[in-house]
Amino acid sequence: MVSAGRRTLVIAGFAVLLVVGTFVSASVGQLDVGPRAVMGAMLHGVGIDTSWRPDDAIVEQTLLQIRFPRVMMSILVGATLAVAGAVMQAIFGNPLAEPGVVGVSSGAALGAAVAIAFGVASLGGWGIAALAFLGGFGATVLVYVTARVGGRTEVVTLLLTGIAVNAFAGAGLALVMFAADTGSREQIVFWQLGSMNGSRWSEVGTVAAVGLPACAAALALARRYDLLSLGERTAAHLGLKVEQLRIGSICLVALLTGVGVAFAGIIMFVGLVVPHLVRMLLGPAHRVLLAASMVGGAALLVWADLFARTMMSGSDMPIGLLTSLIGGPFFFYLVRRTRSRAGGWA
Amino acid sequence: MTLAYEIRNLTCRLGGREIVRDVDLDVRHGEVLALVGPNGAGKSTLLGAMTGDVPIDRGSIRLGGRDLAEWSSRDLARKRAVLMQANQVSFPFTVREVVEMGRNPWSGRATAEEDERAIAAAIERTDIAHLLDRPFTALSGGEKARASLARVLAQETDVVLLDEPTAALDLRHQEEVMLVARSLAAEGRAVVVVLHDLSLAAARADRIAIVERGRIVSVGSPAEVLTAERVESVYGIAAHVLTDTPDGHLIVVPHRGRSDTASL
Numbered sequence: 001m002v003s004a005g006r007r008t009l010v011i012a013g014f015a016v017l018l019v020v021g022t023f024v025s026a027s028v029g030q031l032d033v034g035p036r037a038v039m040g041a042m043l044h045g046v047g048i049d050t051s052w053r054p055d056d057a058i059v060e061q062t063l064l065q066i067r068f069p070r071v072m073m074s075i076l077v078g079a080t081l082a083v084a085g086a087v088m089q090a091i092f093g094n095p096l097a098e099p100g101v102v103g104v105s106s107g108a109a110l111g112a113a114v115a116i117a118f119g120v121a122s123l124g125g126w127g128i129a130a131l132a133f134l135g136g137f138g139a140t141v142l143v144y145v146t147a148r149v150g151g152r153t154e155v156v157t158l159l160l161t162g163i164a165v166n167a168f169a170g171a172g173l174a175l176v177m178f179a180a181d182t183g184s185r186e187q188i189v190f191w192q193l194g195s196m197n198g199s200r201w202s203e204v205g206t207v208a209a210v211g212l213p214a215c216a217a218a219l220a221l222a223r224r225y226d227l228l229s230l231g232e233r234t235a236a237h238l239g240l241k242v243e244q245l246r247i248g249s250i251c252l253v254a255l256l257t258g259v260g261v262a263f264a265g266i267i268m269f270v271g272l273v274v275p276h277l278v279r280m281l282l283g284p285a286h287r288v289l290l291a292a293s294m295v296g297g298a299a300l301l302v303w304a305d306l307f308a309r310t311m312m313s314g315s316d317m318p319i320g321l322l323t324s325l326i327g328g329p330f331f332f333y334l335v336r337r338t339r340s341r342a343g344g345w346a
Numbered sequence: 347m348t349l350a351y352e353i354r355n356l357t358c359r360l361g362g363r364e365i366v367r368d369v370d371l372d373v374r375h376g377e378v379l380a381l382v383g384p385n386g387a388g389k390s391t392l393l394g395a396m397t398g399d400v401p402i403d404r405g406s407i408r409l410g411g412r413d414l415a416e417w418s419s420r421d422l423a424r425k426r427a428v429l430m431q432a433n434q435v436s437f438p439f440t441v442r443e444v445v446e447m448g449r450n451p452w453s454g455r456a457t458a459e460e461d462e463r464a465i466a467a468a469i470e471r472t473d474i475a476h477l478l479d480r481p482f483t484a485l486s487g488g489e490k491a492r493a494s495l496a497r498v499l500a501q502e503t504d505v506v507l508l509d510e511p512t513a514a515l516d517l518r519h520q521e522e523v524m525l526v527a528r529s530l531a532a533e534g535r536a537v538v539v540v541l542h543d544l545s546l547a548a549a550r551a552d553r554i555a556i557v558e559r560g561r562i563v564s565v566g567s568p569a570e571v572l573t574a575e576r577v578e579s580v581y582g583i584a585a586h587v588l589t590d591t592p593d594g595h596l597i598v599v600p601h602r603g604r605s606d607t608a609s610l
Contacts, residue, residue, distance in 0.1 A: 093436035227447055229436045230497075233399060238501070239423030239451045284437035 002283045007292075010281050014295040018075070021302035025074070026067045028310055033059055033067075042068075065201075073199035073207065074305040074319075075298040077260040078270060080211040082297025084256035085271020086278075086290055087218050090225035091144070091249045092153045095276060096334065099257040100268030100327075102158060103165025104139045108254070108261035109191040110169040110176070111135025116187055117180040125206045125263065132262035137254035139165050144250060151232040194265035194320025196305045203263040210259040214252050215294055221245065222287035229284070267320045269327020270297055276334070348411040350375050350505050350536030351396060355405035358395050364403070365391040367560035375504065378527050378537045380547035383557035384581055389540045390431070392557060393509050396538065397428050409505065423451035426505035431513065433494035438481035441474060441493045448500030468499035471526050473519075487514035495523060499530075506530055508539040512546065524550035548572055549595035556580055568596055 026038040033054070040052025041063040054060045081099065088097045088104075099105045115131035143165060147158035170192075177188045190197075224245050227235040232242050260267070278292045301319070308317040351373035358366040365388045373379050381389045394400035396407060398414055407414040410425060417425065427448070435444060445468055449461045456464075469475055472492045477485065482493060491514045498506060508527065512520040520543070527537045528550055541547045547554050548568035555565040558580050564571045569589075577585040577598060584601035591597050 095437070223450070223453075226439070226443070227450055229439060230444070230447060231430075231434060231436075234428070234430060234433070236399070236419065237397065237423060237428040238447065239420045241419055279437065283443075284439055285443065 002281075002288075007282055007288055010278075011292050011295055014292060014299050018295060018299035018302060021299055021306060022071050022075070025071050025302055025306040026063060028306065029067065030314070031059065031062055033063060038063065069199045069201045069204050070196050070305065071302060072204045073196050073264060074301040076204065076207045076211050077196070077264045077267065078297040078299070078301030079215060079294040080207070080256040080260045080297075081267060081270040082274040082293040082300075083215050083218050083271075083290055084253050084260075086275040086286070086293050087225070087249050087256070088140075088253050088271065089275060090228055090286060091246055091253075092147070092158065093229060093231075094153045094155060094158065095279070096155065096272070096331075097153070097158065098269065098272040099136070099253065100266060100270075101272065101331070102139075102143045102162035103169060104136045104143070104253060104257045105261050105266045105268065106166050106169035106173070107139025108132040108136035108258040109266050110172045111138075111258070112191060112262045113173050113176045113180075113184075113188045116184045117176045125203050129206055129210065129259050129262040133254050133258035135169075136258040136261065137251065139169070140250045140254050144246075190318075191261065191265035192320075193318030194267040194323070195308075195316065195318045196264055196301075197309075197316050199263065207259050207263060210255055214255045214259075215290075217248075218252055218256075219287065219290050221249070222285075222290055225286040226284075265318070265320055267301070268324050269331065270300060270323055272334075273323075273327055273330050274300060276330075349373065349408075350410065351538075352408040352411075353396070353405070354407075356392075356395060356402060356407060357404040358391055358400050359403045360391060360400070365560055366395060366400075369405070369560075369562050371555060371562060371565065373505075373536050373538055375536045376531050376534050377552040378531045378539060378550060380551035380554045381538065381540045381557055382542070382544060382547055382554055387557040388560040389557045390509055393507055393538065393540055397426070397507055398422060420451060423501070423503075424455075425503055426507060427498040427501035427503040429495055429498045429506075429508045429511055431509045433490050435482045438483045440479055441482055441485070441496075442478040444482050444493055445469060445474075445478075445496045445500050448497035451501060464500050464502050468496040471499055471529070472496040473522065488516060488519060491515060492519065492523070495526070499526070503535070505536045506538070508537065510540050510542065512541065512543065520546060544572060544577070544598035545595070548598065549593075572596060572598055
């Protein structure tokens with residue numbers, strides 16, 4: 001078992017990365033602000049006025065209306081995606097189950113696109129989030145029912161189902177795009193690639209209102225996920241109500257993924273890379289895994305977003321592109337390693 | 347004292363076929379009852395029905411005087427523990443963590459000291475102290491079986507159901523596991539164990555029940571149940587039952603002709 005000291009060290013390390021990333025991300029951009037003004041504006045935002053508060057109203061507005069919500073969105077989406085990945089892996093009993101890979105994210109994106117194209121978006125952010133949840137939920141249930149046989153995950157079926165769901169949802173997105181007007185079309189392109197650009201406080205509020213309670217619920221179930229790794233029947237022999245846990249967890253995955261996708265688009269592999277890294281550093285016990293994945297996922301996306309918008313000056317790269325650039329090879333490495341260790345998957 | 351299990355007229359179907367048929371069986375506290383029989387006879391299904399995993403088609407199972415269906419999953423987990431044939435863990439939990447999971451039914455009931463004591467006793471009885479920090483997923487088949495048995499013991503239940511606990515084990519560990527079963531019975535617990543080794547069953551079980559095509563064809567003390575005629579009729583192979591052995595335990599061996607004559 002991993003010592004408490006190491007646990008603290010790793011989580012503290014993630015937290016430092018997150019805090020530093022937050023400050024750097026808020027300071028850097030087309031308008032360089034500097035950490036002092038960032039601090040001043042933050043304090044002003046919570047009602048404390050200091051001499052650090054930026055003098056320039058444009059600087060302050062840039063921070064408060066553009067950069068801060070964008071950084072907050074990165075933090076929340078990173079945390080929810082990493083937790084969604086860890087929960088999904090727990091109920092599938094397999095480290096390759098990830099919302100992006102198996103199609104939950106694209107299902108949610110399809111739901112969100114339908115919301116835009118058919119005007120449900122006029123209900124505000126909640127309408128988009130609700131349909132994204134439904135899309136993600138449908139995809140999760142489909143993949144789960146197909147890939148779970150006799151209490152086991154058939155890995156090949158899992159990944160093949162993921163391919164099918166991704167293909168279908170991709171075509172659905174294209175169809176909706178084809179039928180939609182120009183404005184909606186732009187928004188749909190944005191989902192396919194994923195971006196934190198244009199995050200608003202109201203959207204941040206929606207993601208927080210759904211994502212944080214869902215993360216808390218996942219943490220409360222951590223002990224049960226540990227038992228579930230003994231296999232469904234053994235877990236049931238130890239008093240676990242497996243059926244309830246499964247249904248609840250599928251809802252959690254759809255909520256966590258759907259609400260992120262609704263406002264930031266499809267960002268793949270966060271739910272794969274972060275929990276895997278945490279398991280390597282701190283072991284598989286879910287309470288620590290989920291807590292550390294939350295902080296780690298948040299840190300990862302803050303830095304990824306920072307790179308995405310500063311790597312090429314004057315242009316904002318889609319963040320989903322960046323995470324897939326890292327996550328794709330990582331997925332490949334996981335597959336290779338499992339193949340050499342366990343002879344692959346039959 | 348109430349019986350651990352009272353099984354009456356039990357029939358279970360799986361996939362439309364009757365796997366267990368009209369079984370009547372009592373299991374007493376303080377005894378080791380061995381379920382033996384050919385492959386596919388229905389031993390594991392019967393054990394599954396006693397566990398609560400396999401639905402009952404007809405008949406009834408009472409556990410500790412109460413109908414099995416009336417037990418809540420939490421209470422059931424405090425009453426009976428189950429060791430299954432295959433024990434896989436999907437993430438690399440350490441052996442210690444796996445054994446600790448056996449305490450789950452008692453969370454909120456037992457004190458931390460009680461948990462620690464139960465875990466330490468389970469580790470000692472199964473001889474796995476040297477494996478505690480290893481990931482369960484990296485253990486050999488026999489080590490996995492012993493670590494899983496430790497998890498079952500840590501559960502500290504009145505009734506212990508073991509499905510082929512010796513299958514993956516070497517000679518010494520087979521004997522040790524059955525001695526653990528005996529010591530559980532000596533503490534007043536009821537132990538039901540599915541075995542293939544008839545001699546091992548004869549040496550360590552108080553009673554043996556032979557299952558054949560879903561029915562219990564014989565139940566009683568090893569000497570009553572294990573006769574050469576019965577073994578031959580159930581397993582379809584001629585056998586010798588040796589009673590005059592150095593340690594006094596009955597031994598069952600198949601009749602082995604010379605291999606160059608090629609007939610059994």
